[in-house]
Amino acid sequence: MKKVAIIGVGITPFGELWDDSFREIGIKAGFEALHDANISSDDIDAIYVGNMSAGRFIDQEHIGALIADYAGLAHNNIPSTRVEAGGASGALAVRQAYFSIASGMNEIVVVGGAEKMTDIGDVEVNDIQSSAADQEWETVFGATYPSLFALMARRHMHEYGTTREQLSSVAAKNHRHGSLNPKAQFRREIKPEAISRSPVVSDPLRMLDCAPISDGAAAVIMCDMGIAKKYSEHPVEVIASAQASDTLALNQRKSITEMLATKIAGKKAMEMAGIGPADIDLAEVHDNFTISEIMAVEDLGFFPKGEGAKATLDGKTTIGGDIPINTSGGLKARGDPIGATGVAQIVEIVEQLRGKADKRQIKDAKIGLAHSVGGTGSSAIVHILGVGQ
Amino acid sequence: MTKTPRFWRENKNRYNLIGVKCGSCNAVYFPSRIICPDCGRKSMGKMDKFKFSGRGTVYSNTVVHEAHEQYEMQKPYAIALIELEEGARVLGQIVDCEPYEVQIGMKVKSTFRKLGQDGKSGTIYYGYKFVRERE
Numbered sequence: 001m002k003k004v005a006i007i008g009v010g011i012t013p014f015g016e017l018w019d020d021s022f023r024e025i026g027i028k029a030g031f032e033a034l035h036d037a038n039i040s041s042d043d044i045d046a047i048y049v050g051n052m053s054a055g056r057f058i059d060q061e062h063i064g065a066l067i068a069d070y071a072g073l074a075h076n077n078i079p080s081t082r083v084e085a086g087g088a089s090g091a092l093a094v095r096q097a098y099f100s101i102a103s104g105m106n107e108i109v110v111v112g113g114a115e116k117m118t119d120i121g122d123v124e125v126n127d128i129q130s131s132a133a134d135q136e137w138e139t140v141f142g143a144t145y146p147s148l149f150a151l152m153a154r155r156h157m158h159e160y161g162t163t164r165e166q167l168s169s170v171a172a173k174n175h176r177h178g179s180l181n182p183k184a185q186f187r188r189e190i191k192p193e194a195i196s197r198s199p200v201v202s203d204p205l206r207m208l209d210c211a212p213i214s215d216g217a218a219a220v221i222m223c224d225m226g227i228a229k230k231y232s233e234h235p236v237e238v239i240a241s242a243q244a245s246d247t248l249a250l251n252q253r254k255s256i257t258e259m260l261a262t263k264i265a266g267k268k269a270m271e272m273a274g275i276g277p278a279d280i281d282l283a284e285v286h287d288n289f290t291i292s293e294i295m296a297v298e299d300l301g302f303f304p305k306g307e308g309a310k311a312t313l314d315g316k317t318t319i320g321g322d323i324p325i326n327t328s329g330g331l332k333a334r335g336d337p338i339g340a341t342g343v344a345q346i347v348e349i350v351e352q353l354r355g356k357a358d359k360r361q362i363k364d365a366k367i368g369l370a371h372s373v374g375g376t377g378s379s380a381i382v383h384i385l386g387v388g389q
Numbered sequence: 390m391t392k393t394p395r396f397w398r399e400n401k402n403r404y405n406l407i408g409v410k411c412g413s414c415n416a417v418y419f420p421s422r423i424i425c426p427d428c429g430r431k432s433m434g435k436m437d438k439f440k441f442s443g444r445g446t447v448y449s450n451t452v453v454h455e456a457h458e459q460y461e462m463q464k465p466y467a468i469a470l471i472e473l474e475e476g477a478r479v480l481g482q483i484v485d486c487e488p489y490e491v492q493i494g495m496k497v498k499s500t501f502r503k504l505g506q507d508g509k510s511g512t513i514y515y516g517y518k519f520v521r522e523r524e
């Protein structure tokens with residue numbers, strides 16, 4: 001198996017990008033990454049695109065070919081593949097690119113992730129988001145996507161005494177990090193009390209517990225480590241890639257206060273990298289809701305089960321803390337254009353490992369982890385990146 | 390969201406809380422599955438229909454304030470994961486009580502109700518909801 005490197009990254013601002021179409025944002029991120037890697041489109045062997053639901057958001061399927069075309073690559077006839085796993089679509093695209101390079105089939109691959117969510121109304125967006133859950137046995141009874149995470153939050157509070165104040169500390173911390181990220185959708189701090197008082201979406205979750213609706217795209221250039229030095233002085237290595245599945249519906253799981261898929265993918269990735277949670281300098285985790293980040297930091301082994309919420313309130317996951325989580329602002333503050341999210345996490349880790357994260361920089365960061373979730377934990381994908389291995 | 394034929398296909402099971410019991414390990418499942426996840430191939434052809442009593446306890450709950458379009462009229466409403474007395478868990482609405490009255494551990498039983506409607510004059514569809522079981 002070949003070693004795989006990341007030699008270029010690109011990302012658009014996240015938010016409500018009224019003036020830009022899906023194709024425009026996809027291409028912007030892609031070209032920024034190509035420029036960063038100092039390669040030309042003639043060097044590319046394949047494209048993978050993470051996208052959850054363009055068919056419903058913009059009435060457009062066949063996203064692989066669309067992106068290849070508008071990137072000016074149609075005349076090169078480069079294979080382009082669209083990848084879907086709900087909220088983990090972008091991360092799964094990164095993983096497919098990893099496979100294709102590790103196997104020796106491809107040398108240089110572009111991975112893009114994009115979603116354009118604001119062309120339609122919020123009501124319809126909520127409907128589409130819930131389609132990553134079980135339509136036949138959850139949403140049909142009136143369950144919304146946030147309500148399924150509310151069920152997890154309520155049970156987590158019941159079993160571990162997790163509090164409203166602790167939930168709010170997750171969002172407050174991610175907004176603080178987001179305020180330092182020029183590409184973030186929200187670049188202002190929010191007081192924990194304002195989060196605790198925001199309108200109820202699905203009790204106990206409130207509006208400011210939820211990641212926003214966003215447009216945006218991100219891209220990375222991955223290549224065979226053997227040729228990476230030609231393009232980049234300090235290539236970042238993908239030292240592990242792991243994925244796990246769980247039941248589609250929440251009612252089928254033994255526990256709803258953990259995401260078993262996260263636990264398994266995290267454990268596999270750390271075994272592959274030959275490291276433990278304590279060796280990781282920073283992580284981007286899937287905080288689509290505040291409770292999701294609490295479960296993620298527990299399930300990835302950064303904190304014992306039931307102690308993730310307290311650790312967050314105590315400041316252990318902030319920039320400068322024991323294990324900085326979501327230095328980009330996370331899904332909550334950077335924004336969550338679904339298909340782009342998993343790729344945007346990789347962009348943040350690469351910038352941190354290159355020492356180019358500016359005000360968000362974690363000193364001497366050598367190893368970073370990215371964790372992405374589809375549905376209510378039905379898919380989980382973990383990547384570990386490193387420099388100077 | 391609810392496309393009618395897709396919904397009708399499961400009507401019998403939604404009306405009567407019918408799932409399956411694995412003939413190999415006796416585990417019960419709702420909704421029905423063709424294969425027992427624990428027994429795999431051994432369970433093929435041994436997954437027999439199983440009717441749940443509809444009695445159970447609330448495992449976790451929430452009150453939905455921002456609903457999908459077809460449930461707009463009902464909000465705020467209570468949703469819960471219910472642990473049925475036979476073992477499986479189901480998701481359902483809890484009705485006939487204040488939504489904030491619902492708590493983990495509360496005893497409930499199933500009832501047959503209208504679930505929703507496709508559009509204003511569209512098909513009405515039915516299934517189970519749960520009500521509080523008073524001692």
Ligand SMILES: [Zn+2]
Nearest residue numbers: 411414425428
């Ligand atoms: Zn069995």
